[in-house]
Amino acid sequence: MVSRRQQSGFSSDAPGCLVFLGTARAQAAAIFATPSPGRVTDPVIGRVQKTRAAVGAVTTFLMIWTYGVDGGWSEVFEDGVTKVFLAPLLLILVGPLVIGGFILYAPAEHRPLLRSRLRYPLKAVGWYLGIPVGAVAAAVGILFLARFLSDVSYVLGLLLYLAILVTGVPFAVWLVAFLAFASGAAARYAFNTADVHASLPAVLTAVLVWVLNLVSLGDGLPNGPLAVQLAAVLGGPLSVTAVSYWELHVLRTRYGVRIRG
Structure with a gap:
């Protein structure tokens, strides 16, 4: 049995702050990355995806190192953080x-079953939007x-403000970490759509990836020759x-997963 602390990726010897943030990671994984009967986990597909991501990151780094970027490396960091939160939205x-x-596109006889399974991604979306919205609503209510x-009793108001400071700041840090991991x-x-x-x-x-690319074009083309910009x-x-096309091929040929089967 794997404990929640082991799921967080941090051992009991890790500093308390890392264990604290690890609980945010574990909670995000429990909601959005829990294995299910409908999800096919192929180690080869995972390695290819990670390799593509690594090659893309190295290529981007070399291009920026060679031709520079408007705004410097801080702009690169801000763009990366923005995309992390923009992609789910x-x-x-x-x-x-x-x-x-x-x-x-699926065969008519399969459509009722597919529609009945939409509750799984809808539940994931509900968690993703509901947790921050609920946290903000609770914070506003507590502040009111x-x-x-404070109008009734200065001491009571002061004690509540102190309680908010002691508990609210750590929770805000946890919430930001959770949203990043989530x-x-x-x-x-893809919000558990494999279910x-x-x-x-x-x-x-x-x-x-194409929608994100279109959004990124609003910032203009990167620096460098035309061929580099197009690449x-x-x-x-x-x-x-x-x-993704290769992944669909593997799912079809190795696991018999077909869209129109």
């Missing part, structure tokens, strides 16, 4: 269209209560699409 917006088209108590897991596993059909994450990933703009989406 784009999935929430674009995903229903892709999933709807996917179900319509503290203000009200955003990565939600984008990688609807094992092919859906690959299809959604291919669509998402930078198209290289990532094309490579991700190729890996």
